Amino acid sequence: MTAILRAADIHTFYGKSHILHGVSIEVNEGEIVTLLGRNGAGKTTTMRSLTGLTPPRQGTIEIFGKNTTHWPAHRIAGLGVGYVPEGRKIFGSLTVLENLKVPPARPGAWTLDRVLALFPRLAERRSQLGRQLSGGEQEMLAIARPLLLNPRLMLLDEPSQGLAPLIVREVMAVVRRMREDGLSVLLIEQNAPLSLSIADRAYVLDDGRVVYDGRAADLAKDSDLVNKLAGAGSKAVRQSA
Amino acid sequence: MQLLLFNAFNGLIQGVFYALMALGLALILSLNSVINMAHGGFLVIGAYLAYTLSPYLGFWGALIVGPLLAGVIGLVVERGLIRPIYKRSDPLYSLLLTFGLALIIEDLTRTIWGAQGLPLEVPDIINSPVSETYFFITGYRLFVIGITAAASIGLYLLLRYTLLGIRIRAGTRDLETTAALGVNIYKLRALNFGFGCLFAGLAGVLAAGVLGLTPPMGNSLIMPSFVAIIIGGVGSLFGAVLGGLLIGLAAGIVTTYYPAASEAVIYLMMLIVLAVRPRGLLGEEGLFE
Numbered sequence: 186m187t188a189i190l191r192a193a194d195i196h197t198f199y200g201k202s203h204i205l206h207g208v209s210i211e212v213n214e215g216e217i218v219t220l221l222g223r224n225g226a227g228k229t230t231t232m233r234s235l236t237g238l239t240p241p242r243q244g245t246i247e248i249f250g251k252n253t254t255h256w257p258a259h260r261i262a263g264l265g266v267g268y269v270p271e272g273r274k275i276f277g278s279l280t281v282l283e284n285l286k287v288p289p290a291r292p293g294a295w296t297l298d299r300v301l302a303l304f305p306r307l308a309e310r311r312s313q314l315g316r317q318l319s320g321g322e323q324e325m326l327a328i329a330r331p332l333l334l335n336p337r338l339m340l341l342d343e344p345s346q347g348l349a350p351l352i353v354r355e356v357m358a359v360v361r362r363m364r365e366d367g368l369s370v371l372l373i374e375q376n377a378p379l380s381l382s383i384a385d386r387a388y389v390l391d392d393g394r395v396v397y398d399g400r401a402a403d404l405a406k407d408s409d410l411v412n413k414l415a416g417a418g419s420k421a422v423r424q425s426a
Numbered sequence: 427m428q429l430l431l432f433n434a435f436n437g438l439i440q441g442v443f444y445a446l447m448a449l450g451l452a453l454i455l456s457l458n459s460v461i462n463m464a465h466g467g468f469l470v471i472g473a474y475l476a477y478t479l480s481p482y483l484g485f486w487g488a489l490i491v492g493p494l495l496a497g498v499i500g501l502v503v504e505r506g507l508i509r510p511i512y513k514r515s516d517p518l519y520s521l522l523l524t525f526g527l528a529l530i531i532e533d534l535t536r537t538i539w540g541a542q543g544l545p546l547e548v549p550d551i552i553n554s555p556v557s558e559t560y561f562f563i564t565g566y567r568l569f570v571i572g573i574t575a576a577a578s579i580g581l582y583l584l585l586r587y588t589l590l591g592i593r594i595r596a597g598t599r600d601l602e603t604t605a606a607l608g609v610n611i612y613k614l615r616a617l618n619f620g621f622g623c624l625f626a627g628l629a630g631v632l633a634a635g636v637l638g639l640t641p642p643m644g645n646s647l648i649m650p651s652f653v654a655i656i657i658g659g660v661g662s663l664f665g666a667v668l669g670g671l672l673i674g675l676a677a678g679i680v681t682t683y684y685p686a687a688s689e690a691v692i693y694l695m696m697l698i699v700l701a702v703r704p705r706g707l708l709g710e711e712g713l714f715e
Contacts (some may be wrong), residue, residue: 262608
């Protein structure tokens with residue numbers, strides 16, 4: 186397997202606060218990799234570093250063999266990196282259709298029609314404003330939007346946040362579907378059992394450092410470790426163990 | 427009654443200029459996050475370039491090319507001077523920068539074209555009064571209203587229906603997410619700044635036809651245009667137009683009864699709006715309250 190994303194020893198800051206202390210992660214072609222950790226462990230910062238929104242001050246990031254460490258966000262997206270930000274970040278004053286037209290469409294299998302076919306609720310509500318959608322619909326829109334870039338790598342930051350269990354299952358089905366389509370996925374989740382159940386590999390971050398790196402299935406078995414490291418969402422593991 | 431109509435119509439024309447200026451200012455404020463103190467400078471650039479070009483292109487050609495050139499110069503200024511300071515999130519930097527730019531443009535204009543006023547020749551066909559009773563309603567003034575309406579509608583259609591417009595609106599709401607979705611926000615902001623300056627240039631050419639040209643001609647228009655944005659509501663382009671027309675009309679009407687207060691009434695209106703409805707008439711909740 187070849188790594189399509191490789192972050193090596195990245196150090197990222199917000200102003201003067203040092204958030205990531207040398208994080209190294211890899212995503213291989215066709216893999217679902219999950220990034221776990223407590224609130225404030227640096228998961229979102231890692232993703233913001235990868236997307237170019239908060240570039241690291243030290244270390245290097247390579248995506249599809251290109252050194253993107255200091256590229257602006259739009260160039261990284263233009264390589265075929267889709268990003269579903271934390272909190273969905275739907276453009277509330279734009280319609281569903283307009284939200285889908287923001288990303289400059291790259292040629293590929295994902296067309297507007299195909300995306301709308303995958304998300305029939307969005308097709309029904311295409312003329313509604315983003316802010317009029319339910320949380321689940323907004324999440325679907327947040328996932329649908331970067332698909333129009335025809336990405337080869339998707340970065341998802343807590344797609345299940347604040348959603349009803351039924352919708353969460355739907356979101357996870359879409360993530361699996363992406364892999365079937367040949368996309369690689371990096372997934373941040375608070376809900377560790379959920380993301381470990383669909384991921385191939387997992388990283389656990391704590392205090393801006395990688396403290397676990399291994400197969401998702403192995404981590405899922407070690408409920409003590411999950412409890413200790415992955416925080417809130419791990420309760421379910423304890424109950425089921 | 428005749429006097430009231432006369433003053434109200436004068437005020438309306440003045441308001442049209444405020445509205446055009448406020449529209450460009452609001453565009454630039456919302457996407458570029460720049461309080462463009464040099465907006466009056468771009469008005470002057472548009473007006474003087476139109477003046478210089480009109481012997482070659484005629485009034486009509488100059489009316490188009492003058493504002494376009496102001497827009498292009500705006501683009502260059504954005505690229506060279508404004509872009510490097512986006513990183514500094516404090517709006518003070520761009521305020522100081524554009525303030526300095528305004529002074530430079532005014533003095534450059536004085537150096538190139540001289541300090542004395544110049545006239546912009548307007549074709550006779552649009553310069554005669556429409557009727558004798560309402561002598562103040564000249565064809566040119568109706569023309570100014572028409573062009574402004576057309577430009578505003580054009581901008582609305584652009585923002586509403588084109589990909590560029592959709593991305594400008596998206597960037598206004600959330601620049602970061604727009605960039606992460608692959609939109610080149612540098613280009614987007616440059617174009618947007620250029621559009622804003624184009625509108626300033628258009629206001630300049632149209633105003634020159636009524637008021638003539640002087641190097642500080644932008645100064646008297648820029649403060650009321652900021653007031654128009656505050657009254658109309660920051661973040662609302664339609665609000666900016668409405669605010670401009672309202673304060674122009676109010677100033678005109680007050681002139682009839684108490685001329686000395688015609689300027690003060692604008693600021694009084696702003697005071698009332700800020701006290702009663704800080705977001706402005708059409709502004710969105712959350713920006714100031």
